[in-house]
Amino acid sequence: MKDDAVHLPQKASPVLVKQANLFSDLPAKLIEDFQQEFQLNEWHKDDYINSDILMERFFVVIDGQLEIKQSNPDTGREATLDMLYAGDCFDLIVLFDDQPHDVIISPLTTVKLLSVKLATMRHWLWTYPEFNKQFMPYLAKKMREKEQQASSLVLNDVATRLSRIILQHINKIKFYNGTKEDEHHHHLVNGLNDETLARMTGSVRQVINKQLQLWKKEGTIDKKRNQLMIKDLEALEQEANFTQTLPNVPFAKNS
Numbered sequence: 001m002k003d004d005a006v007h008l009p010q011k012a013s014p015v016l017v018k019q020a021n022l023f024s025d026l027p028a029k030l031i032e033d034f035q036q037e038f039q040l041n042e043w044h045k046d047d048y049i050n051s052d053i054l055m056e057r058f059f060v061v062i063d064g065q066l067e068i069k070q071s072n073p074d075t076g077r078e079a080t081l082d083m084l085y086a087g088d089c090f091d092l093i094v095l096f097d098d099q100p101h102d103v104i105i106s107p108l109t110t111v112k113l114l115s116v117k118l119a120t121m122r123h124w125l126w127t128y129p130e131f132n133k134q135f136m137p138y139l140a141k142k143m144r145e146k147e148q149q150a151s152s153l154v155l156n157d158v159a160t161r162l163s164r165i166i167l168q169h170i171n172k173i174k175f176y177n178g179t180k181e182d183e184h185h186h187h188l189v190n191g192l193n194d195e196t197l198a199r200m201t202g203s204v205r206q207v208i209n210k211q212l213q214l215w216k217k218e219g220t221i222d223k224k225r226n227q228l229m230i231k232d233l234e235a236l237e238q239e240a241n242f243t244q245t246l247p248n249v250p251f252a253k254n255s
Contacts, residue, residue, distance in 0.1 A: 016040060020060045020114060021087040022138060026130055037120050041113045049105040055098075058121040060089040064111030069104045069199060078104070080199040083169070092142060095121060108196075153202045156241075159211055161201045163240040170230065192228070 014035045017023050023031060041059070043049060043066070061084050068082040068090065081103060084090060094101050095118060124131050152161050169192065194205045194212070201208060212228070215221045220236055222229040230236060 016062060017114065019062050020089075022060060022089060022134060023131075025134060030128065030130060034116075034124070037116050038114045039116070041115050043107045043111045043113070045107050045109055047107055049107070051101060051103050051105060054091040054094045054101055054103075054105075056118060057115040058089065058091070058095055058118050060114040061086055062112050062114055064107065064109045066111050067106040067108055067196070067199075069106060070102065071104060078199050079202065080196070083200065089138070092139065094118065158201060158203050158207055159239055160241055161203075162197065162208060162211055163236050165197065165200050166228065166230070167233075167236060167240055193225075 014028075014031050017031050017035045017038060023034060026034070039057075043064075063086050066084050067080055068084065069078050069080045071078045082088075082090070091101055091103075093099075098118070125135060126132075152164065156164075192200075194209045197212075198205045198208045212221065212223055215236075216223050218235070220230070220232045220239075222231055
């Protein structure tokens with residue numbers, strides 16, 4: 001494990017601030033005002049990020065992927081609390097209760113972030129209705145995700161939980177390098193090994209590996225190292241037992 005990340009922050013430009021969904025629709029003058037308070041941070045994969053920083057600054061991801069998790073010191077077992085992508089922000093809990101949050105911040109790639117002092121973020125929320133109007137739907141979305149995560153752990157088996165996590169991951173970040181006519185049934189899920197998927201699912205690596213190998217045998221996925229190719233999205237959606245189609249994921253076959 002590396003020492004604490006020491007990459008020096010830089011000032012953020014209005015262009016970068018506007019790239020973050022949370023601020024993209026704000027008036028230009030307000031973005032310029034906000035920009036004066038932002039720093040641009042960069043964390044690298046496997047950097048150690050001390051969670052004490054969450055008591056000082058609020059972060060918005062503008063590029064990359066990171067995992068927020070907790071660990072049981074007695075068993076060493078870890079659980080994923082959240083997987084963050086471009087457009088996500090954290091830490092919402094500290095923002096509202098101003099109490100320490102004992103979490104592990106784990107960059108899975110090189111991550112670029114905007115950060116601002118917590119007190120400044122709170123001031124913006126209480127002062128600018130335009131910003132509050134954009135922030136509240138994001139907060140509601142994260143609360144709904146946590147509700148679904150908690151209920152799924154109790155109500156669904158591992159196969160259902162795992163398929164839902166994979167589909168949600170595709171919905172947030174997709175890579176496709178094949179032909180256009182095959183786009184509807186080929187999607188790549190990168191950077192999630194069996195251990196990470198186990199943390200996200202609330203299971204163990206051996207169980208996750210067994211399920212992935214079963215899907216591979218059935219032709220639903222192809223698996224190479226830390227990369228999953230989803231070959232049959234319809235089969236995975238059926239396994240997930242979703243009542244609605246996830247947005248931005250084209251399940252319907254081309255005619």
